[in-house]
Amino acid sequence: MSTDFQYAREALGRRLRELRGTTTQRALAAELGWPQAKVSKLETGRQTATPDDLTAWATGAGHPEAAEELHAHVQGLETRTRSWRRQLSAGHRPVQDALTVEYERSAELRAWQGAMVVGMLQTPDYARHIFTGFAALYQSPRDIEAAVRARTRRQDLLYRSGRTFDIIMWEAALHARVCPPDVLSAQLDRLVGAIGLDTVRLGIVPLGAQVAIPPGPGFWLYDDRLAIVEDWHAELWIDDPESTGVYRRVWDSLAESAVYGTGAHRLIARARAQLNLSWASSRIVPDSRRIFANHSAL
Known part of the structure; x- marks a missing residue:
């Protein structure tokens, strides 16, 4: 995985952690119906969030207005790193x-x-x-x-x-x-x-x-x-x-x-x-x- 791509995932993870605030990982995972491990991986940049993940996170953390910002972040990340699997699908x-x-x-x-x-x-x-x-x-x-x-x-x-x-x-x-x-x-x-x-x-x-x-x-x-x-x-x-x-x-x-x-x-x-x-x-x-x-x- 490219360094630039990983840095971008980690930056997104830090932003997700900020939005979670004082809510524990366990509590947010329960609110979203996710395993706690998924919350941890998204926050540490070990998993790439989907648009649905980001919308759910913003809502579950009590900041639904942040969903658009998070989507823009991922879109920029995907634009920079263009996987061959996706590019060559056609x-x-x-x-x-x-x-x-x-x-x-x-x-x-x-x-x-x-x-x-x-x-x-x-x-x-x-x-x-x-x-x-x-x-x-x-x-x-x-x-x-x-x-x-x-x-x-x-x-x-x-x-x-x-x-x-x-x-x-x-x-x-x-x-x-x-x-x-x-x-x-x-x-x-x-x-x-x-x-x-x-x-x-x-x-x-x-x-x-x-x-x-x-x-x-x-x-x-x-x-x-x-x-x-x-x-x-x-x-x-x-x-x-x-x-x-x-x-x-x-x-x-x-x-x-x-x-x-x-x-x-x-x-x-x-x-x-x-x-x-x-x-x-x-x-x-x-x-x-x-x-x-x-x-x-x-």
Whole structure:
């Protein structure tokens, strides 16, 4: 669970405790028909309150006028932390459309990604494998082709003036076998082409580079007004200046360790060479096994 999300639950719990006042947890639980443990968990931020819970609490504590305030608090918490389960209930396409709105609103976009190629630079085939993997993970509707088309259309922004895309990736992302070798090969070609775009500045942090802080989860910064951070359970939409400032400092720190231009080309070429070597080896091994089997049969 994200630190921001947990802090928000704990802040709500403190407010619930204030509203309870001198009434004991046991007495409030009896009034609401709840186990006392539920009252305790809500007050300590160990359980997320539903809108019905908050209405009941405000009424049971004798402060029905506070229900609207409590609902606003939870709505803000849910807006900041967008669980994948909820977001993907209608498939991946709506998520892509929501992101496109933020891209179109922004002039300066910065990204960090350590595990895979960023979506704005993905080929359709590469994106198809990414969406397929996540659809299986989250057991979401498999609108793969619609999601691929939405992501590909968003890439048109790369060719329009008025925006800059400052993208940093870890070298590991070039080697991650999240797709077949031929798809990854074409994806590496795509990265080479992206380096030549005047709207894109692509940096790659070498695996052996000295870094001031450990590379963490992938995130995008939109004009420093919004950070969208990817976690396994949720996407975090963070818009308070203090927190977005942290992500900007993280991005600046990683950018200092990145190589650009010729250096980035060299790392992509190294990834391609390793891919070709392993691909060739995988095609030779079955033939060797077949020959060995044939000799064994003699």
